[in-house]
Amino acid sequence: MKILHNISQLVVSQSNPKEALRGANLGNLEVITNATMLFDKTVVFIGTDDEVRKYILDNDILVTDTINANDKCVIPGFVDSHTHIVFGGDRANEFGQRLKGATYQEIAVAGGGIAHTVKKTRLATFDELYQNASKLLENAIRYGTTTIEIKSGYGLNFEGEIKQLEVIKELQKNYPLEIVSTFMGAHDFPAEFKSNPDKYVDLICNEMLPYVAENKLAEYCDAFIDEGYFTIAQTEKIFETALQYGFKLKLHADELVNKAATEFACRIGTISVDHLLMISEHGIDSLSSSATIGTLLPATAYFIRMPYAPARQLIESNCAIAIASDCNPGSSFTESMQTVLSLSAMNMRMTAEECLNAATMNAAFALDRQNKSGSITVGKRADFLILDSSNYLDLFYHFGINHVAQTWIAGNMYSSYDA
Ligand code: NIG
Ligand code: FE
Secondary structure (H helix, E strand, C coil): CEEEEEEEEEEEECCCCCCCCEHHHHHCCEEEEEEEEEECCEEEEEECHHHHHHHHHHCCCCCCEEEEEEEEEEEECEEECCECCCCCCCCHHHHHHHHCCCCHHHHHHCCCCHHHHHHHHHHCCHHHHHHHHHHHHHHHHHCCEEEEEEECCCCCCHHHHHHHHHHHHHHHHHCCCEEEEEEEEECCCCHHHCCCHHHHHHHHHHHHHHHHHHCCCCCEEEEEECCCCECHHHHHHHHHHHHHCCCEEEEEECCCCCCCHHHHHHHHCCCEEEECCCCCHHHHHHHHCCCCEEEECHHHHHHCCCCCCCHHHHHHCCCEEEECCCEECCCECCCCHHHHHHHHHHHCCCCHHHHHHHHCHHHHHHCCCCCCCCCCCCCCECCEEEECCCCCCHHHHCCCCCCEEEEEECCEEEEECCC
C-alpha cells in the first residue's frame, strides 16, 4: 500500500454521483485541503494525516511507499472521451492552406481533409500506425490523460478499419491507461463509394459491424451526421444494426451544419452526442431532458475557426456536458486536455470547477466508466495527477504550460518531471 501525504488540495471532482452532473451542480467541485491518501491499484482511504495513520494501525496495513506531495495539488486523471489518434500521415500543408484563408469544408470538398488521411492510413503499415499513435498517447499521458477513447474511421474499408482497431487493441495491451475503443466506419464515405453511399452503409452493416463485434474490437459505434456526410436515415440503419450486436453508441452531431442530429441522438439513446457547435434551441431541449451526455470539443472550434458550442446555455438548460480533445490530424491536433480546459474556460465561459468536473466525472459518464474512474474516490482506480502547483486554479491562470508533474495510473507513477 502507498501513502501520498502533504497534499495542499485534493480535488475529488464528485465522489459517487448517481448521474452525470447537470446545471449548477456541474460547478460543485469537492476539494479536501491538507489531505493524505492511501492507495494501491485503487484508492483505499482519504483523510487527514492522523486519520490515515489510525486507519493503517487499525487495519494492520503494510505501507511500502510514502510519497511527499510537497504541498502540491492532486487532481483526478483526465478522461479524454473523444479522440482519433490512430492515423497515417499528417495535414500540416492543409493547415498551412487554412492559415491562408481556405476553410475546413473547402479543403474537404477539394479531396483533402478526411480523404487525405484515409489515403495515408490505408498505405501505412500496422507498425507505422502504432508508432504514430504511441507518441500521441504518451504525450496525452504526460499532459494528464489517464483514460482515453480512440476511434477508427480513417480506413473506411474492411481492412483499413480493422487495422486501426487492431492498433488500438495493441495499445490497450501495452499501456497502463484505460483505452476505450470505438468503431467509426461511418466517419465519411470513401472515394470508391461516393456515388453509391448506401452501398457503403450496407458494407458497414453487413460486414464490418459483425466482424468487429465477433472479434470484440470495439465497445462503441460512432457516426458523423453532417452536410455531405451521413444522413439521419443512414445512421439510423447503422445504429440499429450496432445495437443488435451489442455496441453502445456515440454520435458526431451538429458540428458544421445543423441537421437536428442532437435530437436524433437523444431519441435513439446514444451515451454521448459530440461537438454541438451548431445545436439549435430544440436540440438543447432534447438534450436537457435526456440521459445523453453532450461532449463539447472546444479545441475543434478553435482549430477550424468555428463558433464555440453554447456551453453556458447548455449548462443553464440543465444538460449534462463533458469536454474532450477530439485529437485528430484535421480539425483538432492536440492531445492536451489542459489546452481543452483552458479553451473551455476562456472561450466557452465555463468556470474552473465546471471544466474540471466536465473533464473527469462527466467524461467518465460519457464512456460508461463512472464507477471506475472520473474522481478520486475510495474504491475507484487510483488515477491521479500531482501538479507542480498548490492551487488547481493555476491550471487556468498560468496557461500554455504543462502543470502535470506526475501522472499516476492504477496506483503507479507513469512518468516524472521536475516540477
Ligand atoms: O471530429 N467531424 C468529423 N471528424 C473529425 C475530423 C476528422 C478529420 O478532419 O480528420 C472531428 O472533427
Ligand atoms: Fe471527432
